[in-house]
Amino acid sequence: xxxxxxxxxxxxxxxxxxxxxxxxxxxxxxxxxxxxxxxxxxxxxxxxxxxxxxxxxxxxxxxxxxxxxxxxxxxxxxxxxxxxxxxxxxxxxxxxxxxxxxxxxxxxxxxxx
Amino acid sequence: xxxxxxxxxxxxxxxxxxxxxxxxxxxxxxxxxxxxxxxxxxxxxxxxxxxxxxxxxxxxxxxxxxxxxxxxxxxxxxxxxxxxxxxxxxxxxxxxxxxxxxxxxxxxxxxxxxxxxxxxxxxxxxxxxxxxxxxxxxxxxxxxxxxxxxxxxxxxxxxxxxxxxxxxxxxxxxxxxxxxxxxxxxxxxxxxxxxxxxxxxxxxxxxxxxxxxxxxxxxxxxxxxxxxxxxxxxxxxxxxxxxxxxxxxxxxxxxxxxxxxxxxxxxxxxxxxxxxx
Numbered sequence: 001x002x003x004x005x006x007x008x009x010x011x012x013x014x015x016x017x018x019x020x021x022x023x024x025x026x027x028x029x030x031x032x033x034x035x036x037x038x039x040x041x042x043x044x045x046x047x048x049x050x051x052x053x054x055x056x057x058x059x060x061x062x063x064x065x066x067x068x069x070x071x072x073x074x075x076x077x078x079x080x081x082x083x084x085x086x087x088x089x090x091x092x093x094x095x096x097x098x099x100x101x102x103x104x105x106x107x108x109x110x111x112x113x
Numbered sequence: 114x115x116x117x118x119x120x121x122x123x124x125x126x127x128x129x130x131x132x133x134x135x136x137x138x139x140x141x142x143x144x145x146x147x148x149x150x151x152x153x154x155x156x157x158x159x160x161x162x163x164x165x166x167x168x169x170x171x172x173x174x175x176x177x178x179x180x181x182x183x184x185x186x187x188x189x190x191x192x193x194x195x196x197x198x199x200x201x202x203x204x205x206x207x208x209x210x211x212x213x214x215x216x217x218x219x220x221x222x223x224x225x226x227x228x229x230x231x232x233x234x235x236x237x238x239x240x241x242x243x244x245x246x247x248x249x250x251x252x253x254x255x256x257x258x259x260x261x262x263x264x265x266x267x268x269x270x271x272x273x274x275x276x277x278x279x280x281x282x283x284x285x286x287x288x289x290x291x292x293x294x295x296x297x298x299x300x301x302x303x304x305x306x307x308x309x310x311x312x313x314x315x316x317x318x319x320x321x322x323x324x325x326x327x328x329x330x331x332x333x334x335x336x337x338x339x340x341x342x343x344x345x346x347x348x349x350x351x352x353x354x355x356x357x358x359x360x361x362x363x364x365x366x367x368x369x370x371x372x373x374x375x376x377x378x379x380x381x382x383x384x385x386x387x388x389x390x
Contacts, residue, residue: 039316055313055320080300087310089299094353096298 017107025108028101035097035105040088044113056088061112072106136276136285140374143308147324151312156378159325162332162386166312166319180333180385183261187383190262190338193255198243204259207239212263217270217380220369222281229284229365232260233342237360250342251359257338261331264382271379272328274372288370291363292323298353303345303367318387327371328378332386339386341368 017025029037030049038048040055047060057063064072075082077092091097097105147154154165164170174181194204194212205211220231230238233250236259240247248256276285292303304323306315311322330341339347342364346356357363 052314052317055310055315087301087305089301094298094300096353 017111021104021107022111025104025106025111028097028105029108034101035091037105047112059109059112064109064112067109069103069106069110072109073102076102076105136282136373139285139289140376143374144324146308147311147322151322154322156325156328156375159322160328160378160381161384162321162325162329163319165322165325170318175385175387178381178384179265180383182336182385183333183383186258186333186336186338187262187265189254190258190260190265193248193259194262198240198245200243202243204236204239207242208235211266213266214270216264216267216382217272218274220274220365220372222284222369224280227280228362229369231342231365231368232263233340233360234365236260236263249359250340251346253337253339253343257331257340257343260340261333261338261383264331264380267380268382269379272372272376274327274369275376276373284366284369285373287363288366288368291367292370296352296354297349299351301352303348306348323371324375325378327368327375328380329382329384331382333383334386338383341371 026048028034029043032039037059038051038053040053042051042053042058044060067075075088076097078090079086079088080090089096092099092102147159151166158165161171161176164176170176179187197203208215216232219235220229221235222228223230228234233248233256236256237247237250248259250256276282295302295305306320307323307326310320312319314320326341326344330344331338332344333339342359345364345367346359349356
């Protein structure tokens with residue numbers, strides 16, 4: 001019983017990203033040599049550096065509602081599998097970001113207000 | 114992100130290898146799409162590049178033509194243009210009118226070699242024929258400067274490049290294919306930014322349209338003269354692609370395509386551009 005409880009707590013803790021992971025994702029999102037996402041997207045005030053970019057849609061909690069982690073991960077890995085006409089870079093497929101870096105950005109995106 | 118307009122479908126059909134319909138039809142289709150999305154912009158605005166889409170940029174001194182700092186570049190280019198070869202000849206003597214009012218007719222096609230002859234090619238052909246060392250097409254301080262000066266001798270001249278035979282159509286088509294081919298880590302084509310997304314802000318700056326670029330170069334960026342081919346190589350690097358070699362046939366074909374779609378645009382060389390981050 002105790003073991004099950006501990007396992008449940010561990011699973012729940014793993015599912016909720018900690019602040020440090022979200023912050024790491026935010027840094028990767030903004031880094032021009034990594035995600036460079038601010039070149040194309042805006043995020044809510046306070047959630048990241050201000051940008052006037054409008055190549056891609058503004059990203060916020062409302063826009064990303066319904067985008068769970070696996071779906072976001074798949075989009076960042078190879079967006080042409082989702083939309084053949086997309087201009088979003090294939091971050092995973094072309095090794096712009098490694099899987100852990102993609103996870104950090106997914107956690108940051110899911111934490112956007 | 115998907116293209117919203119039905120016109121995109123027509124453009125992509127034109128971009129498909131099997132569907133090439135002729136240079137004029139391609140130019141017309143691309144111009145129609147641009148007109149649909151930016152009906153208020155004509156050649157005199159589009160030649161301004163990013164500033165075409167941002168009126169606040171147009172007033173900044175660094176975006177004017179000629180840009181601040183261009184006097185030094187033009188003086189360096191003139192020195193190369195008029196420098197005497199060991200046989201007493203000069204670059205200026207290789208061109209009609211000493212190079213005045215010729216820039217808007219380049220790139221040209223050489224029927225014998227069947228290659229595109231850019232201004233870079235023409236300058237180096239002159240040097241070679243007189244036994245002089247060639248200029249590096251990737252070097253802003255030499256080739257960039259001399260072309261800045263040469264193009265300054267054709268102010269306001271309208272581009273006359275128009276594919277008019279099978280060879281010209283073939284080179285235009287090769288350039289168009291390269292322009293529409295996705296490449297590099299970013300998986301972008303040149304057309305992604307400069308046709309599909311022209312006018313959208315990438316970071317803080319609007320993406321310039323493909324239309325007008327051939328009339329605007331070289332640009333003064335950080336005090337250096339950047340030719341169209343240098344800019345294309347810089348873009349390819351930023352896309353995570355290995356750039357075509359400086360002076361290559363591929364870059365010449367892309368330049369031919371870009372110049373032909375800007376036929377009738379008046380040259381506005383040596384305008385400023387912000388330094389790239």
